[in-house]
Amino acid sequence: MIVESLDPEGPYGAKEAGEGPLHPSLPALSNAVFDAVGIRLRELPFTPAKVLKALAEKNARSTPLAGGRV
Amino acid sequence: MLRLPKFEVRTPESLDAALALLAEFGPDARVIAGGTDLVPNMKHELVTPRIVVSLARIPELRGVGDAGAGWLRLGAMTSLADVAADARVRAQAPALAQAAGLVAGPQLRTMGTLGGNVLLDTRCQWYNQTYFWREALGFCLKKDGTLCHVVEGGSKCVAAASNDTAPALMTLRAELVFVGPQGRRVTPIDDLWLADGAANKKCASDELLVEVRLPPTGPGHRGAYGKLRERASIDFPLLGVATRIELDARGTITDADVVLTALQARPVRVKRAAELLLGVRAEGDAFLAAARAVADQAHRQAHPMPNIPGDAEWRRAMVPVYVRRTLEAAARGAGPVHAV
Ligand SMILES: Cc1cc2nc3c(=O)[nH]c(=O)nc-3n(C[C@H](O)[C@H](O)[C@H](O)COP(=O)(O)OP(=O)(O)OC[C@H]3O[C@@H](n4cnc5c(N)ncnc54)[C@H](O)[C@@H]3O)c2cc1C
Ligand code: SF4
Numbered sequence: 124m125i126v127e128s129l130d131p132e133g134p135y136g137a138k139e140a141g142e143g144p145l146h147p148s149l150p151a152l153s154n155a156v157f158d159a160v161g162i163r164l165r166e167l168p169f170t171p172a173k174v175l176k177a178l179a180e181k182n183a184r185s186t187p188l189a190g191g192r193v
Numbered sequence: 194m195l196r197l198p199k200f201e202v203r204t205p206e207s208l209d210a211a212l213a214l215l216a217e218f219g220p221d222a223r224v225i226a227g228g229t230d231l232v233p234n235m236k237h238e239l240v241t242p243r244i245v246v247s248l249a250r251i252p253e254l255r256g257v258g259d260a261g262a263g264w265l266r267l268g269a270m271t272s273l274a275d276v277a278a279d280a281r282v283r284a285q286a287p288a289l290a291q292a293a294g295l296v297a298g299p300q301l302r303t304m305g306t307l308g309g310n311v312l313l314d315t316r317c318q319w320y321n322q323t324y325f326w327r328e329a330l331g332f333c334l335k336k337d338g339t340l341c342h343v344v345e346g347g348s349k350c351v352a353a354a355s356n357d358t359a360p361a362l363m364t365l366r367a368e369l370v371f372v373g374p375q376g377r378r379v380t381p382i383d384d385l386w387l388a389d390g391a392a393n394k395k396c397a398s399d400e401l402l403v404e405v406r407l408p409p410t411g412p413g414h415r416g417a418y419g420k421l422r423e424r425a426s427i428d429f430p431l432l433g434v435a436t437r438i439e440l441d442a443r444g445t446i447t448d449a450d451v452v453l454t455a456l457q458a459r460p461v462r463v464k465r466a467a468e469l470l471l472g473v474r475a476e477g478d479a480f481l482a483a484a485r486a487v488a489d490q491a492h493r494q495a496h497p498m499p500n501i502p503g504d505a506e507w508r509r510a511m512v513p514v515y516v517r518r519t520l521e522a523a524a525r526g527a528g529p530v531h532a533v
Contacts, residue, residue, distance in 0.1 A: 170423065170504075170507075171423075171502060171507065171532070172504035172506070172507030173504075175507055175510060176504070176506070177505070
């Protein structure tokens with residue numbers, strides 16, 4: 124798709140269209156995880172392994188003796 | 194794009210003709226069933242056969258049938274999709290139907306066979322790579338090299354057994370029928386394995402797997418399969434759990450078995466699973482407590498290697514969770530168990 128435009132900041136007046144929409148969505152996902160379980164993930168992808176690790180670190184900080192339950 | 198090295202395909206129409214080809218070409222020949230493991234491995238030059246012997250035209254290798262006295266026979270060339278969908282398999286061996294139904298994705302289950310799954314090569318992130326990649330890093334013990342990139346100073350390969358059907362077949366006490374130059378041999382699947390990732394099966398290269406046999410199970414038989422993975426579409430197991438429970442008429446457990454895979458070079462049985470569950474009714478708090486005891490035992494036994502995808506600590510943490518859930522699913526006559 125070509126949309127005629129002139130962006131004085133871009134090379135030869137070109138304007139990006141892919142990067143912009145990504146900027147808000149990834150932090151929104153990170154915020155959603157934070158909102159749900161109180162951990163801040165800063166590296167993609169947000170895998171279950173990373174969530175579990177961050178949760179364990181958070182639990183270790185708040186209640187030193189907390190153990191996992193099967 | 195990776196190219197397939199040159200090779201010749203032979204399509205024998207009988208078991209004898211296939212065996213004759215394997216005898217004639219020796220190490221230059223390789224059996225191909227669905228090819229879903231062999232072909233990628235040939236592209237990576239992990240195996241470089243000159244002659245590929247296809248089993249596709251040997252009719253007696255395909256299909257599910259009655260083997261007498263309540264036993265079920267599943268031809269080695271039966272597709273995983275057919276195993277998963279077969280009404281007799283689902284009734285007599287639910288854990289196997291569930292495991293077959295969770296292998297890879299639909300296309301691979303249509304091409305991939307039960308025999309190929311049982312005889313699947315072990316996997317490791319330092320092995321399942323192109324020749325160029327492996328050469329650049331330095332070859333390892335499993336192929337062409339003398340050291341292991343996973344266990345420093347290790348003298349034995351620990352590549353992971355990654356076939357989903359294997360643990361299910363172990364809980365079901367399946368038997369394997371091989372045919373080779375010395376004739377037929379029947380072996381319990383428990384006796385197939387070696388704890389060596391370089392070659393984890395006692396099966397000679399001039400032997401063919403003909404069929405898998407399942408003993409009869411009664412109305413009190415329950416089984417389920419649980420699989421940890423990151424993507425449902427194509428992932429090999431990051432952990433596989435097969436469970437079996439036998440109930441008497443009153444719903445009390447008379448026998449049980451739990452086998453794990455994708456943790457080490459061979460599938461491993463959870464010790465004392467039967468003992469911990471014996472005499473417990475398969476419902477309520479007593480059952481949950483017993484299932485948790487088996488889960489704790491599995492956790493103690495499980496030491497996943499960091500050589501397949503998925504953080505090894507996460508895979509270990511999921512062992513008790515999947516063991517408990519898969520036991521509960523079996524007790525309910527449900528399953529399979531998977532988060533994605
Ligand atoms: C993207 C991807 C994802 C996958 N995911 C999974 C997964 O989640 N779980 C899983 O278990 N597998 C998985 N697989 C592996 C594979 O698809 C399956 O294990 C399949 O069942 C292999 O069967 P096949 O018939 O294609 O075997 P082939 O590739 O034809 O053969 C496999 C091996 O067995 C030997 N062999 C096959 N049949 C016989 C026989 N009758 N007698 C003697 N030797 C024989 C071959 O020589 C070869 O060494 C995956 C593969 C891919 C490419
Ligand atoms: S476990 Fe070690 S020896 Fe085995 S394939 Fe991996 S790197 Fe090679």
